Amino acid sequence: MIAQRLGTTALRRVTAAPQNAFFTQNLARLALTSNLSTTQSRAVATQKLTAEDARALLDAQRLKRPVAPHLEIYDKKQTFFTGSIWQRFTGAGFTGLLYGYSIAYLAAPLIGWHLESASLVAAFAGLPVAVKAGAKFLVAWPFVFHLFNGVRHAAYDMAWGFNKRVIVRSGWYLWGASIVASLGLLLL
Amino acid sequence: MASIARPVLLRQAAAVSRLSAAPAGPSVLLKNTARVAAFHATSRRNLLPPLPQKVEGSVNDPVRVPPPNPAHGSYHWTFERLVGASLVPLTLTPFAAGSLNPGMDAVLMGLIVIHSHLGFQNIIIDYLPKRRTPKSRKAAMWGLNLATALVALGLYEFETTDVGVTEAIKRIWHA
Numbered sequence: 001m002i003a004q005r006l007g008t009t010a011l012r013r014v015t016a017a018p019q020n021a022f023f024t025q026n027l028a029r030l031a032l033t034s035n036l037s038t039t040q041s042r043a044v045a046t047q048k049l050t051a052e053d054a055r056a057l058l059d060a061q062r063l064k065r066p067v068a069p070h071l072e073i074y075d076k077k078q079t080f081f082t083g084s085i086w087q088r089f090t091g092a093g094f095t096g097l098l099y100g101y102s103i104a105y106l107a108a109p110l111i112g113w114h115l116e117s118a119s120l121v122a123a124f125a126g127l128p129v130a131v132k133a134g135a136k137f138l139v140a141w142p143f144v145f146h147l148f149n150g151v152r153h154a155a156y157d158m159a160w161g162f163n164k165r166v167i168v169r170s171g172w173y174l175w176g177a178s179i180v181a182s183l184g185l186l187l188l
Numbered sequence: 189m190a191s192i193a194r195p196v197l198l199r200q201a202a203a204v205s206r207l208s209a210a211p212a213g214p215s216v217l218l219k220n221t222a223r224v225a226a227f228h229a230t231s232r233r234n235l236l237p238p239l240p241q242k243v244e245g246s247v248n249d250p251v252r253v254p255p256p257n258p259a260h261g262s263y264h265w266t267f268e269r270l271v272g273a274s275l276v277p278l279t280l281t282p283f284a285a286g287s288l289n290p291g292m293d294a295v296l297m298g299l300i301v302i303h304s305h306l307g308f309q310n311i312i313i314d315y316l317p318k319r320r321t322p323k324s325r326k327a328a329m330w331g332l333n334l335a336t337a338l339v340a341l342g343l344y345e346f347e348t349t350d351v352g353v354t355e356a357i358k359r360i361w362h363a
Contacts, residue, residue: 058247062241062247063241063242063243065238066238067236067237067238070235070236072235088307088311091304092308094304095307095308098301099304099336099339102338102339102342102346103335103342104342105345105346106341106342106345116350117351117360120356120360121356121360122363124360124363125363132363136361147276147279154269154272157269188361188362
């Protein structure tokens with residue numbers, strides 16, 4: 001019996017015998033012998049497309065493009081602790097506060113609210129000390145951060161300190177300085 | 189050899205069985221999905237899906253460059269930076285002087301309104317691109333214009349009938 005023959009009979013025997021899926025060794029052979037012929041075939045074949053079909057296919061694919069670069073690919077440390085996005089968060093927070101208060105102040109006489117500075121002062125004075133300190137810190141920290149980081153970004157705009165080492169280091173100084181300064185503002 | 193070949197064999201077998209299971213439709217795309225899926229190793233992320241897209245022209249068209257306009261470009265940029273930079277001494281002055289006189293307070297609040305308006309415009313421009321969400325972009329921009337006008341009016345009222353923003357913050361802070 002020639003060697004090739006011997007292989008084929010072995011393969012047939014595996015197929016004929018009661019099969020056990022736990023033997024992963026047999027699993028491949030099983031898949032191979034049950035559905036496929038032993039001759040090699042390509043699962044992917046090329047097809048001829050007309051120019052219009054190719055264009056339509058490309059357009060369909062272009063419409064399904066994902067968000068790139070997606071949030072997941074960023075370095076977590078860089079995403080959470082760099083100044084630039086926090087500049088936007090703090091600025092948007094203050095803008096929201098200013099817009100909300102100003103429009104409410106304009107509407108107050110119509111609705112019957114009391115938003116004059118005297119009533120605000122009286123309301124704030126009535127709060128417990130811990131709440132007052134917490135509220136002050138929640139305003140002081142974004143203010144100081146936005147101010148310091150704004151100066152840092154103005155420096156970048158003049159191409160001063162715009163290299164990775166300085167940016168990373170000044171970023172950490174910024175966090176430290178803004179927390180210390182805002183705690184200092186509580187004592188004013 | 190076997191350990192290298194096995195996953196490939198399994199994947200091929202899986203792809204072929206999936207192919208034979210799918211009904212033979214007229215769509216080439218549908219048939220190919222099963223074949224192509226066998227080669228995909230990464231999972232799909234549905235977190236923050238992209239905004240609606242539409243295809244204009246082909247991939248070989250040159251990028252359309254808008255006509256340069258310094259009012260939307262360098263002048264705008266410089267103006268934005270000047271407003272931001274002039275706010276630094278104005279915000280630090282009340283800490284040294286105790287408060288601001290009504291005139292300076294009005295200047296400070298005027299600059300802050302401009303600064304806020306420009307900042308919110310930047311946010312809208314970034315997150316509501318004109319190419320993808322033209323209607324929402326327009327609505328947000330006009331909404332912002334309206335809100336800023338109301339805010340300016342409200343602040344004018346506050347500055348003229350109340351004690352002024354700097355003084356009010358000082359009083360609340362010391363309450």
